[in-house]
Amino acid sequence: MDTTASSGSVVRSGRSWFQRTFVTPRAARITAPVLFLVAWQLRLMDRFLGLLFPGRTESALLPTPAEVVEAMWEQLLDGRLLEAFSVSLLRLALGFALALLVGSIVGLAMGLSSRIEAMLHDFVIVGLTFPYLIWGLLVAMWFGYGTIGPVLVVFIAGLPYVILNMSEGVHDVSKELRDMAAAYEIPRDRVMRHLILPSLSPFFFASLRYGLANGWKGLILAEVFAATSGAGWHITSMRDYGDFAGVVGFAIYFALFSIVVERLVFGRLSRRVFRWRPATGRDVSEPPEVAAP
Amino acid sequence: MATVSVQNLRKVFPGEGRDVVALEDVSFEASGHTFVSIVGPSGCGKSTLLNILAGVETPTEGTADITKDGSRARVGYVFQAPRLLPWRSVMDNMLFVQAEQTDQVRERASRYLAMVGLSEQHKAWPAQLSGGMQQRVGIARAFSIEPDALLMDEPFSHLDAITARGLRRELHSMWMETKKTVLFVTHDVGEAVELSDRIVILEKGGKLRKDLSLDLPFPRDPADDKVALTKAEVLREFEELDLIAT
Numbered sequence: 001m002d003t004t005a006s007s008g009s010v011v012r013s014g015r016s017w018f019q020r021t022f023v024t025p026r027a028a029r030i031t032a033p034v035l036f037l038v039a040w041q042l043r044l045m046d047r048f049l050g051l052l053f054p055g056r057t058e059s060a061l062l063p064t065p066a067e068v069v070e071a072m073w074e075q076l077l078d079g080r081l082l083e084a085f086s087v088s089l090l091r092l093a094l095g096f097a098l099a100l101l102v103g104s105i106v107g108l109a110m111g112l113s114s115r116i117e118a119m120l121h122d123f124v125i126v127g128l129t130f131p132y133l134i135w136g137l138l139v140a141m142w143f144g145y146g147t148i149g150p151v152l153v154v155f156i157a158g159l160p161y162v163i164l165n166m167s168e169g170v171h172d173v174s175k176e177l178r179d180m181a182a183a184y185e186i187p188r189d190r191v192m193r194h195l196i197l198p199s200l201s202p203f204f205f206a207s208l209r210y211g212l213a214n215g216w217k218g219l220i221l222a223e224v225f226a227a228t229s230g231a232g233w234h235i236t237s238m239r240d241y242g243d244f245a246g247v248v249g250f251a252i253y254f255a256l257f258s259i260v261v262e263r264l265v266f267g268r269l270s271r272r273v274f275r276w277r278p279a280t281g282r283d284v285s286e287p288p289e290v291a292a293p
Numbered sequence: 294m295a296t297v298s299v300q301n302l303r304k305v306f307p308g309e310g311r312d313v314v315a316l317e318d319v320s321f322e323a324s325g326h327t328f329v330s331i332v333g334p335s336g337c338g339k340s341t342l343l344n345i346l347a348g349v350e351t352p353t354e355g356t357a358d359i360t361k362d363g364s365r366a367r368v369g370y371v372f373q374a375p376r377l378l379p380w381r382s383v384m385d386n387m388l389f390v391q392a393e394q395t396d397q398v399r400e401r402a403s404r405y406l407a408m409v410g411l412s413e414q415h416k417a418w419p420a421q422l423s424g425g426m427q428q429r430v431g432i433a434r435a436f437s438i439e440p441d442a443l444l445m446d447e448p449f450s451h452l453d454a455i456t457a458r459g460l461r462r463e464l465h466s467m468w469m470e471t472k473k474t475v476l477f478v479t480h481d482v483g484e485a486v487e488l489s490d491r492i493v494i495l496e497k498g499g500k501l502r503k504d505l506s507l508d509l510p511f512p513r514d515p516a517d518d519k520v521a522l523t524k525a526e527v528l529r530e531f532e533e534l535d536l537i538a539t
Binding site: 182186194 | 344347348349368369370372374376378379380381389390418419420438444
């Protein structure tokens with residue numbers, strides 16, 4: 001009994017104060033952002049730069065967290081946040097719905113036909129790496145300020161991700177399962193509905209996640225150049241007025257928004273759609289591993 | 294009564310530089326309540342033969358058909374891996390292969406699930422079942438379409454010895470009960486001797502070398518002298534054919 005107690009206390013005291021506060025994953029998850037905020041509030045970076053370059057007299061690199069929170073509170077109260085997000089989200093939804101529709105069709109066609117894939121592959125890769133900045137400037141020149149430009153950039157930014165994921169998805173449909181369906185002479189529509197489409201669903205989810213994320217990034221940029229409303233435009237005008245805290249505040253709202261969408265929408269949806277998945281992540285269409293007889 | 298008819302079957306897979314001959318001039322017939330094992334070393338075209346009979350692959354030359362009263366027979370297929378749709382429940386996997394989805398069909402699917410002892414798991418996802426249980430679903434699925442003939446491709450080779458033994462017994466009693474024509478591919482001579490009334494031996498290069506009838510009463514205990522003796526005889530055939538890798 002004595003040994004158990006003492007060994008227990010050994011384990012406890014084996015973790016120092018430092019380890020408990022900083023090293024265990026759970027503690028680190030809380031400690032790191034708190035330390036970051038403290039450092040930020042104390043303007044440690046500014047002080048450090050001031051030491052390096054004694055002549056430096058410019059204002060702070062960043063507003064303090066307290067200033068940012070104040071700006072965020074104002075944005076919330078005066079309706080700027082709601083206005084900016086509702087306009088931008090509508091554009092995002094419009095552009096990405098189009099990208100999803102066109103991208104799914106093109107992606108399926110590329111997956112099913114090697115000829116179409118050979119034809120389009122390079123375009124998709126270029127689309128994937130083409131800077132949104134250029135699209136933003138181009139749509140501003142084509143359409144001026146308005147809705148069409150930003151929506152088009154969302155479409156262009158999301159499209160390659162949808163195409164690439166869907167065509168990969170078609171390649172990924174298990175040949176073993178397709179042969180099984182062929183051996184049992186299952187009608188084509190049932191194979192499509194119960195075999196092909198469910199196999200594609202992880203890829204469809206990936207399209208949603210990456211396509212939406214990139215559509216959003218493209219949108220904000222396009223709104224800087226080609227819009228007079230929306231989140232991107234608000235950021236530009238805040239910069240023009242020197243509202244530094246407001247810009248950072250909006251950036252934080254973006255971050256919060258992406259976390260909320262991930263947790264509330266994608267997380268829940270994928271848990272529901274993929275509830276058949278084994279907890280271990282083993283591919284169940286593969287033969288199970290057992291000891292040799 | 295189903296008839297399996299394989300005539301001068303040849304299958305060549307085009308390879309890079311050199312074509313691979315999977316089957317070379319294979320002919321045999323089987324019909325009625327019979328259990329034919331096809332044995333041979335790996336790469337001798339056993340699985341290809343079943344795939345051609347199932348219509349998944351096409352012959353290069355010759356014919357391979359399973360017919361009943363002159364028309365194409367209904368065929369069940371049990372694969373080496375269970376090949377279940379992971380996103381559908383056990384019961385839905387059973388229903389996926391049915392020609393129609395009536396109450397009667399549903400009831401029939403339940404009956405075959407009960408035969409393999411998985412009534413209670415009908416709502417489970419395949420991933421929630423053990424490997425042996427998944428393979429049992431695959432077997433029940435093949436029987437549940439009430440096929441005229443059954444193709445089985447090393448269905449127990451991925452299972453541990455004890456599970457495989459239990460499933461062999463289940464399979465045997467289901468075969469006795471349903472009186473199907475079964476074509477059973479295996480590389481395990483003991484398994485072939487335990488289950489079949491006929492053994493077809495293929496050799497490397499896809500040629501048929503021996504067609505043996507086994508006249509032993511069922512059930513066959515592997516420990517039984519006669520069964521052990523027959524197994525030794527078949528293994529000797531293998532040695533004579535130089536099929537055993539050295």
